[in-house]
Amino acid sequence: xxxxxxxxxxxxxxxxxxxxxxxxxxxxxxxxxxxxxxxxxxxxxxxxxxxxxxxxxxxxxxxxxxxxxxxxxxxxxxxxxxxxxxxxxxxxxxxxxxxxxxxxxxxxxxxxxxxxxxxxxxxxxxxxxxxxxxxxxxxxxxxxxxxxxxxxxxxxxxxxxxxxxxxxxxxxxxxxxxxxxxxxxxxxxxxxxxxxxxxxxxxxxxxxxxxxxxxxxxxxxxxxxxxxxxxxxxxxxxxxxxxxxxxxxxxxxxxxxxxxxxxxxxxxxxxxxxxxxxxxxxxxxxxxxxxxxxxxxxxxxxxxxxxxxxxxxxxxxxxxxxxxxxxxxxxxxxxxxxxxxxxxxxxxxxxxxxxxxxxxxxxxxxxxxxxxxxxxxxxxxxxxxxxxxxxxxxxxxxxxxxxxxxxxxxxxxxxxxxxxxxxxxxxxxxxxxxxxxxxxxxxxxxxxxxxxxxxxxxxxxxxxxxxxxxxxxxxxxxxxxxxxxxxxxxxxxxxxxxxxxxxxxxxxxxxxxxxxxxxxxxxxxxxxxxxxxxxxxxxxxxxxxxxxxxxxxxxxxxxxxxxxxxxxxxxxxxxxxxxxxxxxxxxxxxxxxxxxxxxxxxxxxxxxxxxxxx
Amino acid sequence: xxxxxxxxxxxxxxxxxxxxxxxxxxxxxxxxxxxxxxxxxxxxxxxxxxxxxxxxxxxxxxxxxxxxxxxxxxxxxxxxxxxxxxxxxxxxxxxxxxxxxxxxxxxxxxxxxxxxxxxxxxxxxxxxxxxxxxxxxxxxxxxxxxxxxxxxxxxxxxxxxxxxxxxxxxxxxxxxxxxxxxxx
Numbered sequence: 150x151x152x153x154x155x156x157x158x159x160x161x162x163x164x165x166x167x168x169x170x171x172x173x174x175x176x177x178x179x180x181x182x183x184x185x186x187x188x189x190x191x192x193x194x195x196x197x198x199x200x201x202x203x204x205x206x207x208x209x210x211x212x213x214x215x216x217x218x219x220x221x222x223x224x225x226x227x228x229x230x231x232x233x234x235x236x237x238x239x240x241x242x243x244x245x246x247x248x249x250x251x252x253x254x255x256x257x258x259x260x261x262x263x264x265x266x267x268x269x270x271x272x273x274x275x276x277x278x279x280x281x282x283x284x285x286x287x288x289x290x291x292x293x294x295x296x297x298x299x300x301x302x303x304x305x306x307x308x309x310x311x312x313x314x315x316x317x318x319x320x321x322x323x324x325x326x327x328x329x330x331x332x333x334x335x336x337x338x339x340x341x342x343x344x345x346x347x348x349x350x351x352x353x354x355x356x357x358x359x360x361x362x363x364x365x366x367x368x369x370x371x372x373x374x375x376x377x378x379x380x381x382x383x384x385x386x387x388x389x390x391x392x393x394x395x396x397x398x399x400x401x402x403x404x405x406x407x408x409x410x411x412x413x414x415x416x417x418x419x420x421x422x423x424x425x426x427x428x429x430x431x432x433x434x435x436x437x438x439x440x441x442x443x444x445x446x447x448x449x450x451x452x453x454x455x456x457x458x459x460x461x462x463x464x465x466x467x468x469x470x471x472x473x474x475x476x477x478x479x480x481x482x483x484x485x486x487x488x489x490x491x492x493x494x495x496x497x498x499x500x501x502x503x504x505x506x507x508x509x510x511x512x513x514x515x516x517x518x519x520x521x522x523x524x525x526x527x528x529x530x531x532x533x534x535x536x537x538x539x540x541x542x543x544x545x546x547x548x549x550x551x552x553x554x555x556x557x558x559x560x561x562x563x564x565x566x567x568x569x570x571x572x573x574x575x576x577x578x579x580x581x582x583x584x585x586x587x588x589x590x591x592x593x594x595x596x597x598x599x600x601x602x603x604x605x606x607x608x609x610x611x612x613x614x615x616x617x618x619x620x621x622x623x624x625x626x627x628x629x630x631x632x633x634x635x636x637x638x639x640x641x642x643x644x645x646x647x648x649x650x651x652x653x654x655x656x657x658x659x660x661x662x663x664x665x666x667x668x669x670x671x672x673x674x675x676x677x678x679x680x681x682x683x684x685x686x687x688x689x690x691x692x693x694x695x696x697x698x699x700x701x702x703x704x705x706x707x708x709x710x711x712x713x714x715x716x717x718x719x720x721x722x723x724x725x726x727x728x729x730x731x732x733x734x735x736x737x738x739x740x741x742x743x744x745x746x747x748x749x750x751x752x753x754x755x756x757x758x759x760x761x762x763x
Numbered sequence: 764x765x766x767x768x769x770x771x772x773x774x775x776x777x778x779x780x781x782x783x784x785x786x787x788x789x790x791x792x793x794x795x796x797x798x799x800x801x802x803x804x805x806x807x808x809x810x811x812x813x814x815x816x817x818x819x820x821x822x823x824x825x826x827x828x829x830x831x832x833x834x835x836x837x838x839x840x841x842x843x844x845x846x847x848x849x850x851x852x853x854x855x856x857x858x859x860x861x862x863x864x865x866x867x868x869x870x871x872x873x874x875x876x877x878x879x880x881x882x883x884x885x886x887x888x889x890x891x892x893x894x895x896x897x898x899x900x901x902x903x904x905x906x907x908x909x910x911x912x913x914x915x916x917x918x919x920x921x922x923x924x925x926x927x928x929x930x931x932x933x934x935x936x937x938x939x940x941x942x943x944x945x946x947x
Contacts, residue, residue: 292849292886295857363848565925603925607845612888614848614857619924728855729863733927735854 190589194498196437203702205251208302208347212434213498216583218700221661222708225678228686239754244717247302248697254704262298264314272704280327290316293341295363296719302347313344331378351434352471358428362446365615368426382474386426386445386462388412394474401478402528403550415458425449426463430493444492452604452617459484464492478528489573490517495581514593516575534641537576538625565603572600572622583659591636592665596652597625620738645682654720656697668694671749690714693750715754725752787917821873827904829917837905852928853909862909864937875903911936
């Protein structure tokens with residue numbers, strides 16, 4: 150696990166020596182990590198990952214979803230001097246999953262419910278508040294948010310900050326003064342729909358999907374016109390082809406995904422209307438082909454006995470034309486999902502060495518525990534390799550694309566199925582990986598949990614949970630519940646892996662200085678050496694960290710690192726929701742896996758920003 | 764193994780139990796309000812203008828608290844109406860925990876019934892018109908049992924869910940706080 154592949158080592162040595170020679174003064178912005186187009190490892194797709202301008206305008210950093218900052222002032226050698234520059238209280242006590250955005254000297258923060266948007270002036274000492282926008286979402290929306298009243302981020306585009314509210318609105322405000330430009334209601338809380346994802350703006354469209362896979366919603370992805378907020382197209386993830394926007398351009402790679410109206414035929418009659426398949430995670434975009442890539446959420450209810458069939462188009466990956474929404478291909482990672490293994494995780498756009506040239510791929514660390522390398526033109530799975538402890542699945546057949554389920558671990562009515570790994574939150578939940586085009590490695594923050602599960606008939610009552618399962622989670626083998634794995638997507642193996650006592654619920658950040666940042670549920674903000682995984686720096690925040698760290702260049706030319714602490718979400722709900730761990734099924738079973746957390750951290754949203762001394 | 768004498772002893776014992784436990788087994792065919800009221804309790808965590816006296820406990824409470832058929836039906840409704848999806852088996856999730864000693868809107872059975880019927884602003888749905896008053900009272904009785912309030916001979920020793928949850932007969936009684944308890 151800890152062997153370093155030679156090519157990567159070579160790349161890193163050249164990177165670090167290059168960095169030393171240029172020995173940056175702090176006012177100079179430097180890119181240490183030279184990203185060589187002929188590098189013998191995965192690189193980010195160039196059209197989707199332009200040169201770093203020092204801003205951070207969307208949660209994924211770029212359309213390729215690298216979460217990589219090319220800034221290289223802060224390195225493993227000097228990070229010991231990294232210190233706190235300023236803080237800001239978000240006035241919330243619920244789980245904070247969003248990254249700050251930085252655009253030309255202004256920082257933007259979007260909080261969990263009530264989804265307050267703050268603008269901070271980075272050009273002034275202490276970064277004072279510039280303006281605040283309060284969208285006042287309906288308080289009742291908190292009651293239909295399955296796993297915390299979180300928000301996964303805002304996005305900047307053409308002078309606007311665009312974000313979603315828990316009660317199902319998409320709002321655009323003027324980035325200069327915080328005035329509302331448009332507001333569109335998309336979700337309906339009476340049906341259990343909320344919106345927690347960060348929008349993506351691509352091709353003049355604002356892309357937004359619904360949450361509510363535990364509430365019997367019917368999943369969709371909508372595209373709004375960026376200028377007006379008006380609906381351009383809406384693609385459902387269950388139902389007849391015309392609703393799913395499946396037409397003549399739809400060319401799935403595997404036979405199992407071909408046929409007419411599979412979104413109704415792979416369900417019991419009418420059940421697709423309550424079938425889930427929401428979209429609350431991450432979208433990537435390839436400007437060259439104008440195609441978007443994203444995964445769909447779990448089918449509902451969790452009790453799979455109630456929905457025999459493959460349950461299309463849930464728990465799979467779509468590619469669509471951003472202009473029309475037309476489906477281009479689909480691959481169902483987990484047909485007839487039985488474990489709540491949503492497939493909404495990030496799709497990193499990379500070009501990998503292939504024969505004499507390069508092949509455009511998606512790198513997808515899946516919730517079901519397989520790391521998928523897929524041809525993004527066709528949807529073909531090139532490899533699917535387990536990156537953690539797994540017994541619920543036996544493997545993926547690359548000829549048919551089909552995942553093989555371990556029949557001994559299949560939850561059935563009338564029994565408790567024990568020791569299923571990975572548990573319902575998967576090998577990795579929503580919290581995205583970072584990809585360094587310098588090392589060619591994917592840095593995966595993930596979890597190591599197993600579960601007992603019993604299923605029972607669920608009743609559908611609109612606006613209430615539609616689950617039909619009792620779950621109890623606990624730590625997996627090895628005595629750790631979280632891990633950071635540096636994954637080589639060419640060799641399909643870990644280069645290094647470090648273990649965390651608590652489940653990891655924060656995204657990762659990789660930098661050109663050769664560092665990987667992430668936070669822990671008990672509030673440690675940590676930096677690892679990207680080559681070795683060695684811990685080189687840490688800071689204890691006031692609350693657990695599930696927010697995404699970013700790196701930006703400040704108006705003074707210095708490299709900054711920023712993260713918002715604030716425990717919560719599914720993993721931290723035991724703290725911010727004051728759940729009672731004596732009931733092992735609390736928080737859909739997650740509370741049992743983090744019984745110790747209330748003794749280790751307290752709620753509270755706070756921004757922390759770090760830099761090297763002047 | 765058993766003599767007729769021992770059998771008659773058991774029958775006599777059971778008969779005594781039935782007489783003593785009549786409240787436990789009492790069944791009702793309607794839910795009209797009863798006459799009379801229950802004295803207010805000594806704990807007064809809320810301000811009651813004009814003298815500090817909490818309103819009397821709704822007299823219907825007596826029909827449901829410590830009543831085994833009501834608690835059993837409430838337990839069934841708790842699963843069927845998807846209460847379990849939000850509150851789990853008392854530990855909470857989307858909604859607050861119900862097995863602890865904290866009650867946002869009061870832990871008296873009539874207050875819980877009111878919460879179920881009318882909903883609460885931070886996401887608790889309003890069930891009036893979806894459930895009968897009788898069903899709401901039974902649900903409220905079961906919700907109180909999650910924190911061990913009823914007597915142990917009235918609650919079910921068998922849970923419907925996986926065997927890891929604590930049976931209600933072994934659930935410790937939480938002394939409610941933040942609640943208008945009416946001393947119960």
